[in-house]
Amino acid sequence: MALGPRDRVVGLLYVDGDLRVGGVIEGELEITGDLEVEDAATIKASVAARQVSIRGQVSGPVVARKRLVVSRSGSLIGDVQVPRLVVQDGATFSGNVSMTALSDAPPKAPVVEATPVEAAPVEAAPVAAIAPAVETVVAPTDGAAATSSRTARKVNKSSKGKPAPTKGKPKRR
Amino acid sequence: METQEIVATTEHAESKRDGQKKIVLGPNDSLEGKLVYDGHFQVDGGRAEGEFRVGGNIDIGPNTTVKALLEASNVTVKGEVEGRLTARDKLTIGKSGRLNGDVQARRLQIEDGATLNGYVRMGDIEQQAPGS
Numbered sequence: 001m002a003l004g005p006r007d008r009v010v011g012l013l014y015v016d017g018d019l020r021v022g023g024v025i026e027g028e029l030e031i032t033g034d035l036e037v038e039d040a041a042t043i044k045a046s047v048a049a050r051q052v053s054i055r056g057q058v059s060g061p062v063v064a065r066k067r068l069v070v071s072r073s074g075s076l077i078g079d080v081q082v083p084r085l086v087v088q089d090g091a092t093f094s095g096n097v098s099m100t101a102l103s104d105a106p107p108k109a110p111v112v113e114a115t116p117v118e119a120a121p122v123e124a125a126p127v128a129a130i131a132p133a134v135e136t137v138v139a140p141t142d143g144a145a146a147t148s149s150r151t152a153r154k155v156n157k158s159s160k161g162k163p164a165p166t167k168g169k170p171k172r173r
Numbered sequence: 174m175e176t177q178e179i180v181a182t183t184e185h186a187e188s189k190r191d192g193q194k195k196i197v198l199g200p201n202d203s204l205e206g207k208l209v210y211d212g213h214f215q216v217d218g219g220r221a222e223g224e225f226r227v228g229g230n231i232d233i234g235p236n237t238t239v240k241a242l243l244e245a246s247n248v249t250v251k252g253e254v255e256g257r258l259t260a261r262d263k264l265t266i267g268k269s270g271r272l273n274g275d276v277q278a279r280r281l282q283i284e285d286g287a288t289l290n291g292y293v294r295m296g297d298i299e300q301q302a303p304g305s
């Protein structure tokens with residue numbers, strides 16, 4: 001895949017394969033293969049790829065699973081995480097470098113990543129506390145069940161005079 | 174003072190063709206402490222620890238470990254360096270080089286195979302007062 005000098009991407013770009021960029025990319029860039037940033041290209045994005053070669057301008061964090069090359073015409077401003085790094089004389093580079101062997105596995109496609117629900121155990125306790133209220137929720141909608149009718153009577157008692165609400169949610173407090 | 178002592182005691186001080194003095198630490202040499210020197214400084218197999226600020230170049234050869242704060246015009250790392258490093262002109266990390274520490278250089282060249290962990294800043298060097 002290639003983006004020419006007049007092409008522009010703003011947002012999240014995921015490419016299964018290689019990408020050659022001659023234009024502008026802003027946002028987030030994830031590539032399973034190799035990324036080539038040509039002389040005229042400008043990238044303002046976080047970049048993840050197998051191999052990254054920079055001849056243009058890149059600003060943003062770069063993660064290369066295999067190798068990062070900043071050529072003499074290239075400029076990179078951003079933190080870098082790579083197992084192998086080549087910076088040619090003349091290149092511009094500023095940022096933190098962390099060189100450790102990364103796994104070579106390509107990233108999974110970002111299929112609207114499900115954010116893990118961490119709140120569940122915290123919510124468990126309050127739910128238990130209002131359990132009776134939950135019972136009364138069931139009651140008005142299903143009067144046939146024995147247990148429900150019992151709770152329905154309770155509701156009748158509490159709402160003196162007025163007819164028992166058949167559908168409205170009982171107050172939780 | 175220290176500079177003169179080192180020049181006096183080292184067998185390896187010599188004049189280069191460009192007229193600049195040079196200290197070479199060979200495999201059996203070691204230097205611990207602070208060196209402010211107007212020539213080149215080369216560690217080739219020797220051990221060096223401390224703070225080295227030289228007017229010329231610093232060369233760290235292969236199979237050499239240096240733990241120091243380094244400042245020079247050109248710095249070439251082919252061995253292992255731990256510490257802050259400032260190259261007023263150019264820093265070269267060779268393919269066998271390993272550098273752990275923050276780096277400031279006007280020009281930077283990193284060869285394939287080199288290892289670098291630290292913060293890199295490029296651009297004009299703010300002068301640190303030597304000997305401070």
